[in-house]
Amino acid sequence: MTGYAIRADGLVKSFGSTSALRGVNLWVLPGSVCALLGRNGAGKTTIVRILTTLIQPDEGRAEVAGFDVTRDPERVRARIGVAGQSPTMDELLTGRQNLDLIGRMYHHGPARSRRRAVDLLDEFGLTDAADRQVKTYSGGMRRRLDLAASLVSDPPVLFLDEPTTGLDPVSRLGMWQAIRDLVAGGTTVLLTTQHLEEADQLADVIVVISGGVVAAAGAPAQLTSTAGQARLRVTLAAAVPAQLWEIQAALGPGARIEGRAVTAPAPGGLASLTAGVGRLQSTGAAIHQAGLEFPTLEEVFTSLTIGADPIGQPGGHDGGSRRLETSAS
Amino acid sequence: MTALITEPSSAASRLGFAMTDAVTSTRRYLLRSVRQPDIVVGGILMPIIFVLLFGYVFGSSIQLPAGNYRAYLMSGLFAQSTLFSSAAVAVAVATDMADGVIDRFKVLPIARSSVLIGRTVCTVIVGLPSLAVMISCALAVGWRAENGFGDAVAGFALLSLFGFTMGWAGAVIGMYAKSPQAADALSMVPSMMLGFVSNVFVNTANMPAWLRAFANWNPMSAVVSASRALFGNSQGVPVPHVWPLQHPVITTLAMSGVLLGVLVPVAVRRYAAPT
Numbered sequence: 001m002t003g004y005a006i007r008a009d010g011l012v013k014s015f016g017s018t019s020a021l022r023g024v025n026l027w028v029l030p031g032s033v034c035a036l037l038g039r040n041g042a043g044k045t046t047i048v049r050i051l052t053t054l055i056q057p058d059e060g061r062a063e064v065a066g067f068d069v070t071r072d073p074e075r076v077r078a079r080i081g082v083a084g085q086s087p088t089m090d091e092l093l094t095g096r097q098n099l100d101l102i103g104r105m106y107h108h109g110p111a112r113s114r115r116r117a118v119d120l121l122d123e124f125g126l127t128d129a130a131d132r133q134v135k136t137y138s139g140g141m142r143r144r145l146d147l148a149a150s151l152v153s154d155p156p157v158l159f160l161d162e163p164t165t166g167l168d169p170v171s172r173l174g175m176w177q178a179i180r181d182l183v184a185g186g187t188t189v190l191l192t193t194q195h196l197e198e199a200d201q202l203a204d205v206i207v208v209i210s211g212g213v214v215a216a217a218g219a220p221a222q223l224t225s226t227a228g229q230a231r232l233r234v235t236l237a238a239a240v241p242a243q244l245w246e247i248q249a250a251l252g253p254g255a256r257i258e259g260r261a262v263t264a265p266a267p268g269g270l271a272s273l274t275a276g277v278g279r280l281q282s283t284g285a286a287i288h289q290a291g292l293e294f295p296t297l298e299e300v301f302t303s304l305t306i307g308a309d310p311i312g313q314p315g316g317h318d319g320g321s322r323r324l325e326t327s328a329s
Numbered sequence: 330m331t332a333l334i335t336e337p338s339s340a341a342s343r344l345g346f347a348m349t350d351a352v353t354s355t356r357r358y359l360l361r362s363v364r365q366p367d368i369v370v371g372g373i374l375m376p377i378i379f380v381l382l383f384g385y386v387f388g389s390s391i392q393l394p395a396g397n398y399r400a401y402l403m404s405g406l407f408a409q410s411t412l413f414s415s416a417a418v419a420v421a422v423a424t425d426m427a428d429g430v431i432d433r434f435k436v437l438p439i440a441r442s443s444v445l446i447g448r449t450v451c452t453v454i455v456g457l458p459s460l461a462v463m464i465s466c467a468l469a470v471g472w473r474a475e476n477g478f479g480d481a482v483a484g485f486a487l488l489s490l491f492g493f494t495m496g497w498a499g500a501v502i503g504m505y506a507k508s509p510q511a512a513d514a515l516s517m518v519p520s521m522m523l524g525f526v527s528n529v530f531v532n533t534a535n536m537p538a539w540l541r542a543f544a545n546w547n548p549m550s551a552v553v554s555a556s557r558a559l560f561g562n563s564q565g566v567p568v569p570h571v572w573p574l575q576h577p578v579i580t581t582l583a584m585s586g587v588l589l590g591v592l593v594p595v596a597v598r599r600y601a602a603p604t
Contacts, residue, residue, distance in 0.1 A: 052436050078334050078438040088433035090357070092364040101360075104353040105437045107335040107346055133364065149433070153334065 005030040005157050005188035006051060010060035013046055020046040022212040023060070028190060028205070030156070033183055035203035036192040043212040044192040048161050051190065052082050065157050078106070081150030085162040087142045088149075091135040095126050095145050098134060099152060106153040113152075120148040124178070140171030147178060158182065160191040164198060176201055196294060232266040232276045233293045237286035250279040266292055336438070347440035354439075354447025355454070358421075362455050368417070369455060376410045376463040383530060384470055391531070395565030403472040404484075404556040405529030407463060408549060411456060411492030412524050415499035416516035418452050422503025423512035441601035442593070445504075449496035453489055460485070475561030484559035487581050491552040494585040497592040504599040523549045528574075532566050545571040548588070551580040 006028040013021040021043050028034045036044045049055045051064055053073040062069045065079035089098045096117050103113025121130045124144040129137060134145065143163065150158060163179070164172040179202055183189055193199050199206045200220040208215040208223070216223060232251075239260045247262060248255055255264040262280070266272035269292060277290050337343040362369060383406065384399040391398050422445065425431050434444055474481035499516060506512035526544050527533075533544040544550055554577035557563045573580040 054432060054435055074438050075336070077436055078336055080436065082433075082436045084432070086428075088430055090361065090430060092361045093357070097360055101353060101357050102433075102437065104356075105350065105434070105439045107349060107438075 003030075004028060004063070005032075006034070006062075006064050006190055008047070008051065008060065008062040011047065011050060011057045011062060012059035013050065013055070013057050020212055021050075021057070024209070024212070024214055026207065026214070028188060030188050031183070031186050032204040033179070033189045033191065033202050035199035035206045036190065036209050037194070037196065037199045037206050038192075038209035039194060042209040044209050045161055046212075047209070048082075048084075048159050048190070048192060052080060052159050053077055078153070079156055081153065081155035081158045083143075083146045083150040083158075083160050083163060085165050087134075087146060089134045089142065089145055092133060094131050094133055095121060095137070096130040098145065099149060102149050102152045108153075116152055120151060124148045140167055140174070143167060143171065143175065144178075147175070151182070155187070157188045157190070160189060162192055162194065165194070172198075200294060230266045230269055230272075230295070231293045232262075232264045232273050233291055234262040234277065234280060234287055235289040236260045236262065237288045240285070243283060243285050246283040247280065247285060250283050251276055260288070263293070347442065350439040350443035351446040351450070354443040355450045356447075358447050358451035359454065362451060369458065372410075372414070372417075372455065372459040373462045375413070376406060376459055377466055379406050379409070380463070380466045380470060387530070393564045393566060396562075397471050397564060399470040400472045400562040401557070401564040401566060402530065403463075403467040403470075404560060404562065405527075405553050407460070407467075407485075407488050407556060408491060408553045409524050409529055410459065410463060411488055412495050412549060413520055414452050414456055414492060415495035415502075416513060416520055418448055418496045418499030419503040419506065419512040419516040420509050422448055422500050423506045423509040426504065427508060442597045445497075445500045445593075445596050445600060449493055449500060452496045452499075453493050456489075456492060460488075472560075472562065476559060480559040480561070484556040487552060487555050487559070487578065490585050491548070491581060494588050494592070497589060497596060500596040501592050501599070504596050523547055528553050533569055533574075534567065541569075545569055546573055548581070548584040550574060551577045551584060553577075555581045 004027050006026060008024060008026040011021050011024040011026075013019075024043070024047060026034070026047070036047060038044045046055070050057050051062055051069060053069050053076050056070050064076045067075040067079070069076050089095075090101075093101070099117035099120055100110075100113050103116050104110065106113075108116065118127075118130075121127050124147065126141060126145060126148070129141060134142065137145065147160075147163070150160075160179070164175050167175060176198070179189060179191070189202075191198075191202065196206075203220060205217060206220055206223050207217040237260075244257055247257060251262070251264040255262060264276055266276065268275075273290065273292050277287065280287060280290075337346045380399075380403075384402055388398045388402060393401055425444070425448075431444070474484070498519070502515050502519075503512045506515055526540060527547045527549040528544060529549065533541050533550065536544055551573045554568065554574045558577060568574050
């Protein structure tokens with residue numbers, strides 16, 4: 001036993017002449033959340049497919065829940081849950097039938113499978129829709145059912161491939177809460193996302209994947225600070241040219257004003273926000289909206305690729321990757 | 330947190346788990362079939378049309394040495410309907426492969442064989458109502474199981490075994506096809522070859538020699554001959570002097586065994602292959 005819920009060393013994978021992964025290391029401690037952050041085609045899904053035994057790496061090895069994914073795939077499968085971006089529920093069957101069948105496939109037997117299906121449907125607010133065909137479900141309901149399906153065996157390690165892609169904001173918040181509840185119960189979660197905000201909200205450690213290697217890794221605060229700090233964004237009730245100079249003076253030299261929009265660096269996060277808003281109000285400016293804005297994924301990437309990391313250097317399997325250890329929260 | 334992990338501890342329990350998985354998978358496909366009544370109804374209507382088309386449209390012009398052509402024809406049509414169901418398996422398997430459902434099954438701790446076993450067993454079970462309809466049609470047009478109940482059951486058991494075997498041929502096609510449409514197109518050629526270049530409609534004796542050789546050794550001809558013998562409705566048509574048609578029951582059993590021995594591992598290996 002290595003003591004890690006997920007441990008990957010030097011994963012390399014090519015599809016034909018396309019190199020998908022070029023040496024990825026990933027260590028995730030039990031009970032923590034690790035977010036793989038990257039664009040489409042960065043290699044996130046390939047990592048998840050290797051760790052969930054769907055494909056084999058060309059080089060390197062990986063252990064999940066203490067078992068090798070290529071030598072002992074069945075033991076790994078018995079210990080993981082997987083929910084993906086593409087729906088994997090049977091559209092023709094009802095939500096209840098889907099969950100019941102999956103319970104039987106974990107060899108829980110008919111009675112226990114039925115009970116578990118009822119509990120999960122209840123837990124995810126699908127009881128009313130339990131006996132409707134999945135093809136009548138909304139996008140959010142399908143995603144909840146998919147997550148419920150991944151939890152049938154109460155797995156110690158959960159893989160979520162872009163769990164909120166395509167969800168409306170309310171469903172997204174619901175999904176985030178569901179993930180937090182699971183982690184509070186001790187589940188280890190590896191999730192992939194294209195949204196920094198999502199990674200920031202959920203993860204103990206964010207791993208930025210770019211071009212098949214780990215471009216950077218660290219706690220959210222650490223990563224966003226390397227990528228550029230949070231900003232304060234204020235929308236004024238009206239653009240008053242006469243107040244410009246005063247506003248600029250109140251927020252300091254980093255502030256930028258464009259029409260009604262004012263942005264300024266917020267190195268202290270929430271503290272900077274409240275202080276900045278206070279100073280603005282003292283100028284007499286009427287504030288319509290105020291909030292913190294985090295660097296976008298685009299900005300994280302830009303700053304990372306400008307930095308010293310030799311991303312994309314040929315032959316450098318370990319070039320851009322850093323070992324990381326997540327801390328259990 | 331207690332994970333609900335149930336794992337096989339011995340070879341025997343592994344086999345038990347695999348059988349449970351096959352039952353679960355069959356159950357899934359049966360539940361799906363209930364939701365697709367159009368496919369089931371199509372499977373029932375098709376044989377009726379075949380009996381009308383071949384029994385009356387063509388059959389009215391075919392003379393047999395003794396007795397009723399439609400009684401002779403029915404064994405052929407029973408076998409043909411089980412053969413044509415293999416195309417449905419090919420399309421269903423290719424459809425499963427094309428959407429995300431199979432990925433869900435592949436990350437579950439189930440026997441790799443179970444999904445395909447479920448699919449092929451389901452085809453045999455779903456074929457039963459259409460077989461019942463066909464038997465009713467057959468009785469209406471003058472077919473009888475002349476050799477009694479036991480032989481009749483044996484005949485239908487052989488036909489079902491043949492259908493199961495052809496279902497696995499469909500599964501192989503479905504596994505290798507790039508899309509459900511491709512699977513449908515790919516199953517056409519073997520279905521037509523096996524289904525028509527045979528003794529389903531006429532005695533092979535009048536075919537040109539090169540075609541006759543294929544027809545006589547076609548497993549389809551063996552199963553049709555076997556069921557004609559068991560149902561006792563050869564209607565005086567002489568059986569060609571080739572070994573497989575002289576010993577049709579043993580030939581059907583042996584050919585099904587050999588075909589299953591090849592097709593099952595090929596399909597399952599393809600299914601289980603990590604990409």
